[in-house]
Amino acid sequence: MVTLADVARHAGVSASTVSYVLSGKRSISAPTRERIQHSIDALGYRPHAGARALASSRTDILALMMPLRTGLYVPVMMEIAMAVTTTARSHGYDVLLLTGEEGPEAVRRVEGSAIADAMIVMDVGLDDPRLPCLQEAERPAVFIGLPTETAQAADAAGLDCVDLDFAAAGARCVEHLAGLGHTGIAVLGEPPAVYERGTGFAARTLTGLRAAAGAHGVGLLHRPVDGTYAAVAAAVTRVFEERPGTTALVVQNEAAVEPLLALLRHQGRAVPEDVSVVAICPDQVAVHASVPLTAVAVPAQEMGRLAVERLVARLAGEQPRGTALIPPLLTARASTGPAAPAAPAGPAAPAGPAAPAAPAAPGGPRTEDRHGRGGR
Amino acid sequence: MVTLADVARHAGVSASTVSYVLSGKRSISAPTRERIQHSIDALGYRPHAGARALASSRTDILALMMPLRTGLYVPVMMEIAMAVTTTARSHGYDVLLLTGEEGPEAVRRVEGSAIADAMIVMDVGLDDPRLPCLQEAERPAVFIGLPTETAQAADAAGLDCVDLDFAAAGARCVEHLAGLGHTGIAVLGEPPAVYERGTGFAARTLTGLRAAAGAHGVGLLHRPVDGTYAAVAAAVTRVFEERPGTTALVVQNEAAVEPLLALLRHQGRAVPEDVSVVAICPDQVAVHASVPLTAVAVPAQEMGRLAVERLVARLAGEQPRGTALIPPLLTARASTGPAAPAAPAGPAAPAGPAAPAAPAAPGGPRTEDRHGRGGR
């Protein structure tokens, strides 16, 4: 193994000079710097991570706590993880992946053994058990999600949080539909487990949906669903029985999207003529659905990137910047339209299969409806 | 920060005794061990990862190289990653996640900076550029996938590989269909990019499919497809035009599954009466599809677990165990049946929508058809 001492000898300088060339914490004359750089390249030297960590108390590693619990949509998690690793690398950090259920214990492990400089905490719930440990901890942490009811509360607690403004996202969906004349909306939500767990984003979305529904005088039904065809079919069928006037659906459940669209086709309900559908999901899901969906995008990449950038800033000595709620962005696609003048009282007449809307040609002309900030 | 010296002082022993209690590399009398353990708990001591790494040249970290390139199905990757982290933790290891495209450079970085003890390499292609670096490297590596044409070649090169036996999996699909009397089969494969990249598993599957098709006198068509409705529709439509006698489809492309089923419904082709469908995908996808699919399972969890266990064995001093090809397991579900006596020459008469098969009740009685090892 090539050590710093080897490089120093090869370049005919002292170890400290080599170290300073590497860290740039002291000015080195151009000739020596070049000579040293040459030796480094020639010998293929790489600083030993452990030694550096011991001497400097910095590991250049970020821990990513990503407990993958039931009901979570994996691709979104993965997209965040990718954005985290990519952004981290661009700042010189590596990422340690923690997926276990250990919770607070994992926090203490990272903290106590100095295995990482900072942490990104995902799948945050209200009263998250990791929160107290994290607040006592020396190392900075950034949450993806909100461990409190409101952004204000998070700020007050001195937390650094990054998330989509799910309340505004919910409101935005209702506004869009209300603007199209819909007065009966049903929400297909995350699986029950997600709500029971107190995972903030689902609750905040619901808050926003309800507030906007109230403000616009729109009726709102909410049904958590598992992402299976059977569960979706049961929920939707019940909704139309209970509220025949329902003309629009909001889906916040990636796994339920295709089952839902299949079901509507099977029931002979045309999208968007009979039923409008708005999703809250990553754009990729919305675009590739069997009907391109009007949707509020879940900006997974941006969340991961932002989280890392805040963490890097904190490691550079900055104070927490407080909560960053990303404003929702709704893109109108082929799944929403004006409310039908007279909503059918039940399933449409079984007059053959509804033609499935073919995915629109990529880049084709299409109404886009981009409003940055929703109500709230 | 609490150090080992603090613990030693608190317990009235020397530092090395504490170290040996932790490592168990020397027998300690029960009284002292207990006294020391008590001090450790009382002070909340955790060994400093960097110091330990420097002194012992072991980091207790495994690097997971998981470049997420286009065409890969993210949930499978994630499932493997989860299995890796879980298994690793159970052996006392943490996992460093490397997702970049850096390739060989990342290998050298891990190797040179001693940031991890070993590596798990995913998304392995033929002539993988990381292979040479890895072979020179001091640290052991396990591949998930095969960087060579055959398992024998991998063994000869002294590699440790873990993968599903995709050739046998392909063969198994054909055998199952041939056994049901099908004589015209079309394969919907991974996106073109996956084949072009030389990613071994797709090619090996095709080899197995073709060999078995030859052996059973079955006609075989192969079409790579992107996982979009449009791409699937184009490919399938063309297949039925070119080979009207096609009565069965094999899908190796998770993203194409739902689009395919939706398309078949739309075309009025009943599954399995008009067309049988066999998938090569994780069981979860097969079970939750809108028609429960007969499928060869991609055992993501087992692959991750096996890879870690081999790596741990190597770190404990064992020799490479060579390539482990997991035998394919085909489970018969609702999507396959006997070949129609007279296959319809074109799309069936547009006699209303085919009733979508509701997902079978969980745990309900169903024919299962479990053969461990396929041909090959």
Add this chain to the structure above:
DNA sequence: GTGAAAGCGCTAACAT
């Protein structure tokens, strides 16, 4: 602008 030297916290001979 450069060197010398004292650790960082732990492990593992080498002693007894």
Add this chain to the structure above:
DNA sequence: ATGTTAGCGCTTTCAC
């Protein structure tokens, strides 16, 4: 069964 001690490879004062 336990203590002593010499590093592991790097960073960072302190000194010139």
